[in-house]
Amino acid sequence: MLTNIVLSRVNRLLSVAATGVLLTVASASAQDLHTNLISVDALKQALGDENLLVLDASPTRLYLEAHIPGAHSVSFTEEESVSQGVNLSYGGGVDYFTDQVDALVPFQEAAPDIVQDLFQQWGVGADKKVVVYDQGGSFFASRLFYSLYYHGFPVEQLQILDGGLSKWQAEGFEVTREIPDAPARGSFEIGELRAESKVGVEEFLTASGDRENNILIEALGPDWHFGAALNYNRRGHIPFAKMVPTPEFFNEDKTFKSPEQIRALAELVGVRPEQAIYTHCGGGIAGSLAFFALKFLGGYEDVKHFPESQLGWLRDARELPYWTYDAPYILRESEWVQWWAGQRTRTLGSIHVSVVDIRPEDEYGRRHLPFALNIPATAFAESTDAELAAKLGSSGVNPKHEAVIVSANGIDKDAALAYVRLEALGQKDISIFTDTVEAWVAKGFPVRDTPTLVAEKASRHDLAIPPVAYEAAARDGVIAGALTAPSGNFPRVILASGETLPASLDDGDAKVVHVPYTKLLDNGVPRPANEIWDILSEAGVPRFAEIVTVADDAGEAAIGYVILKLMGYPGISTALANAESSGT
Numbered sequence: 001m002l003t004n005i006v007l008s009r010v011n012r013l014l015s016v017a018a019t020g021v022l023l024t025v026a027s028a029s030a031q032d033l034h035t036n037l038i039s040v041d042a043l044k045q046a047l048g049d050e051n052l053l054v055l056d057a058s059p060t061r062l063y064l065e066a067h068i069p070g071a072h073s074v075s076f077t078e079e080e081s082v083s084q085g086v087n088l089s090y091g092g093g094v095d096y097f098t099d100q101v102d103a104l105v106p107f108q109e110a111a112p113d114i115v116q117d118l119f120q121q122w123g124v125g126a127d128k129k130v131v132v133y134d135q136g137g138s139f140f141a142s143r144l145f146y147s148l149y150y151h152g153f154p155v156e157q158l159q160i161l162d163g164g165l166s167k168w169q170a171e172g173f174e175v176t177r178e179i180p181d182a183p184a185r186g187s188f189e190i191g192e193l194r195a196e197s198k199v200g201v202e203e204f205l206t207a208s209g210d211r212e213n214n215i216l217i218e219a220l221g222p223d224w225h226f227g228a229a230l231n232y233n234r235r236g237h238i239p240f241a242k243m244v245p246t247p248e249f250f251n252e253d254k255t256f257k258s259p260e261q262i263r264a265l266a267e268l269v270g271v272r273p274e275q276a277i278y279t280h281c282g283g284g285i286a287g288s289l290a291f292f293a294l295k296f297l298g299g300y301e302d303v304k305h306f307p308e309s310q311l312g313w314l315r316d317a318r319e320l321p322y323w324t325y326d327a328p329y330i331l332r333e334s335e336w337v338q339w340w341a342g343q344r345t346r347t348l349g350s351i352h353v354s355v356v357d358i359r360p361e362d363e364y365g366r367r368h369l370p371f372a373l374n375i376p377a378t379a380f381a382e383s384t385d386a387e388l389a390a391k392l393g394s395s396g397v398n399p400k401h402e403a404v405i406v407s408a409n410g411i412d413k414d415a416a417l418a419y420v421r422l423e424a425l426g427q428k429d430i431s432i433f434t435d436t437v438e439a440w441v442a443k444g445f446p447v448r449d450t451p452t453l454v455a456e457k458a459s460r461h462d463l464a465i466p467p468v469a470y471e472a473a474a475r476d477g478v479i480a481g482a483l484t485a486p487s488g489n490f491p492r493v494i495l496a497s498g499e500t501l502p503a504s505l506d507d508g509d510a511k512v513v514h515v516p517y518t519k520l521l522d523n524g525v526p527r528p529a530n531e532i533w534d535i536l537s538e539a540g541v542p543r544f545a546e547i548v549t550v551a552d553d554a555g556e557a558a559i560g561y562v563i564l565k566l567m568g569y570p571g572i573s574t575a576l577a578n579a580e581s582s583g584t
Contacts, residue, residue, distance in 0.1 A: 035159070060078060216238060
């Protein structure tokens with residue numbers, strides 16, 4: 001029933017999408033919306049004001065090439081910036097205030113008395129209006145902004161130049177290579193730190209484990225995030241981090257996006273206003289840009305920065321986990337299943353895993369994993385939501401548990417379709433067994449040839465699996481047929497994930513991208529995260545979009561959805577529901 005229904009809905013989806021393809025929101029001047037940005041025009045008019053201090057936060061080389069007249073550099077001098085042919089200047093002020101004695105990782109501020117002396121050397125005074133800038137579209141200015149903010153400088157006297165030097169030059173304003181005389185020593189004294197804006201490894205680790213109340217925003221690009229580059233001793237990213245690269249916060253002219261656009265971006269990746277937001281990157285410099293944009297432009301109140309970032313995480317003696325996929329827990333191997341769903345754990349009376357074997361009944365009967373429940377793939381392909389929920393409950397699948405799907409070969413069409421149907425029904429957690437039953441046996445784990453007993457427990461430690469009333473809160477947005485019109489903040493993209501394009505696909509005004517699912521899998525196992533990223537990005541699949549996966553075969557559309565889920569694409573759904581199962 002679900003294998004050839006996509007085309008009947010694609011044209012309807014596309015007609016809706018045609019009215020909601022990305023509408024570039026006219027960015028009103030951020031200067032009008034928040035006082036912590038200053039336009040190049042306003043700065044040009046203010047130059048020469050004795051109460052104005054302009055600090056160039058870019059690395060030494062860039063400052064020496066060109067800067068705003070009268071701007072003072074907070075980076076190394078030309079003599080200090082290079083040693084044995086190595087450029088040592090990182091910009092953002094960290095050249096000087098980095099603690100090289102006590103900090104276990106780079107780019108961490110020294111003690112307040114040292115930082116205060118530096119600020120005063122740079123001319124920072126309590127009576128000054130401080131404007132910081134970099135080349136534009138970058139994060140050096142925001143790193144200095146963050147340090148001044150953290151150390152208690154009055155935020156109402158602190159601004160970033162919108163668009164930076166790039167916008168300044170685009171408007172035809174003068175630049176120079178002349179280095180001004182050192183400023184008069186400033187009078188600013190550090191009093192109470194804004195400690196609530198800064199966290200260390202312990203709080204960040206705790207926050208990562210409470211995704212209901214916290215969200216981690218990583219300001220790095222996909223080469224870091226998905227492990228293409230070995231920037232440190234391990235590849236990848238901190239678990240559950242949402243990748244929002246710094247360029248996403250800027251317009252093409254390197255000015256900041258509007259507060260509305262920044263909030264839309266945050267909402268797309270899952271930020272809710274009541275959550276605490278933790279920003280980070282590799283060493284705390286780029287992450288300061290996300291901190292500034294979300295707190296001072298987006299208007300989110302509870303934003304904290306993790307200056308140690310990935311360096312601090314990886315330096316921890318506990319060898320904290322580090323991922324390349326965004327959701328590796330979607331994939332389960334034999335060793336995991338044999339313990340968490342196996343006999344030993346069940347005898348302890350604390351089992352929270354349902355093994356759902358979707359192979360045909362005869363294959364299940366020949367041999368299957370212990371305690372596996374047989375619900376053939378046809379039930380997921382042909383049943384309405386009500387019928388499927390009744391079948392799951394009577395078979396012993398508990399919606400409050402993790403459901404591990406066992407198929408003939410890892411992530412195949414049947415497994416992916418089962419995943420999508422379970423997610424739409426509201427199953428608490430869902431994963432796919434990436435080994436085969438043959439691989440399970442080869443590893444020495446036992447199999448059974450009699451059906452798993454589903455019955456009420458005769459005693460507390462009876463290993464029978466009881467039937468349940470399958471009651472779960474259905475999830476909106478999984479099935480594309482239940483979506484309303486696109487939000488208008490991001491493009492609607494149709495991802496054709498079948499081996500061929502749908503037979504009568506009318507692309508209308510929506511962007512259609514064809515990436516056969518076979519390119520993303522290797523014998524039922526996903527390719528490495530960085531390879532999947534390259535394939536999708538080279539094909540033209542944007543990360544920040546409303547993406548609908550389609551195919552002539554519903555299972556092929558579902559595989560596209562599962563892979564995007566594994567990779568952490570935020571705005572995804574799949575067009576594979578019939579009218580009964582989607583509720584329409």
